[in-house]
Amino acid sequence: MDIEDAGLLARIRQGSMDEFAELVRRHQQQVFRILHRYERDRHALEDLAQETFLKVWRALAQYDGRAPFQHWLSRITVRVALDHLRREKRRANEVELLQLGENALEWLRGADAPRDLEAGEAREILARAMRGLSAKEQLVITLQEIEGRSVKEISALTGSSGVAVRVRALRARAKLKKALIRLEKGET
Amino acid sequence: MNDPKLNRIFATARRDVCPTPTEDFARGVAAAARQQIREEPRTLLDQLGLLFPRYAVAAGALIVLCIFAEVGQTFLANPEGSDEFTELCAQWLYTAKGD
Numbered sequence: 001m002d003i004e005d006a007g008l009l010a011r012i013r014q015g016s017m018d019e020f021a022e023l024v025r026r027h028q029q030q031v032f033r034i035l036h037r038y039e040r041d042r043h044a045l046e047d048l049a050q051e052t053f054l055k056v057w058r059a060l061a062q063y064d065g066r067a068p069f070q071h072w073l074s075r076i077t078v079r080v081a082l083d084h085l086r087r088e089k090r091r092a093n094e095v096e097l098l099q100l101g102e103n104a105l106e107w108l109r110g111a112d113a114p115r116d117l118e119a120g121e122a123r124e125i126l127a128r129a130m131r132g133l134s135a136k137e138q139l140v141i142t143l144q145e146i147e148g149r150s151v152k153e154i155s156a157l158t159g160s161s162g163v164a165v166r167v168r169a170l171r172a173r174a175k176l177k178k179a180l181i182r183l184e185k186g187e188t
Numbered sequence: 189m190n191d192p193k194l195n196r197i198f199a200t201a202r203r204d205v206c207p208t209p210t211e212d213f214a215r216g217v218a219a220a221a222r223q224q225i226r227e228e229p230r231t232l233l234d235q236l237g238l239l240f241p242r243y244a245v246a247a248g249a250l251i252v253l254c255i256f257a258e259v260g261q262t263f264l265a266n267p268e269g270s271d272e273f274t275e276l277c278a279q280w281l282y283t284a285k286g287d
Binding site for chain 2: 020028045057058116117123126146147
């Protein structure tokens with residue numbers, strides 16, 4: 001574990017909230033980097049990040065320091081992301097499906113070499129297509145394809161076996177392709 | 189939808205810039221944690237207080253106290269039962285046979 005983190009954690013355990021704020025400052029970017037793949041709204045993203053750090057703070061007694069603090073923090077962040085995806089999935093069943101923007105739709109229906117896709121449009125397309133995937137499938141495919149993590153890393157982050165991760169990723173990819181074909185054809 | 193097109197969507201989404209936290213984000217989180225400490229129940233009684241609102245406990249205790257007081261008073265005044273009970277027996281149980 002990082003020596004500075006170790007010192008901070010020791011002082012936080014003694015009740016220093018200023019040190020906790022310092023710990024948050026040191027690791028907030030890492031948490032934001034993971035969570036922004038699952039939430040595009042800035043305020044909602046900050047709420048999720050806060051939820052993550054409060055979980056960290058409550059679970060600090062359980063952290064034994066054997067693994068680097070960053071790994072432990074990433075696992076908690078991924079768990080918060082999964083809970084968020086589950087909540088969103090429940091909410092998505094209750095509200096009307098979002099329509100894709102004109103530009104994203106145009107790109108999707110374009111020929112083999114359409115214009116460059118904007119990052120925001122790509123996320124819009126994926127967000128729309130992923131609605132048919134389970135929360136765990138969404139998490140795995142995002143970790144693998146967008147964050148570029150290996151099966152071993154995803155397995156460590158999610159607590160699932162390597163085989164389960166592979167199967168989930170394959171299934172998610174197949175479902176995504178089907179959903180995108182439907183979008184290309186203009187079906188919902 | 190072919191694989192290269194899907195991969196291109198993933199690759200483009202990967203480039204999406206992560207927003208930076210606001211300057212007071214860390215202080216806000218620490219304040220929220222402090223708030224939780226204040227709201228956290230400290231003793232067993234506090235925790236029970238969360239489960240059972242205090243007024244309900246006080247009202248329950250008062251009812252139990254009244255019942256005990258009433259039973260105790262009745263027993264001390266007339267150990268073999270109340271006058272009403274004797275009267276009831278006389279009217280409804282013994283009268284039928286007596287007629």
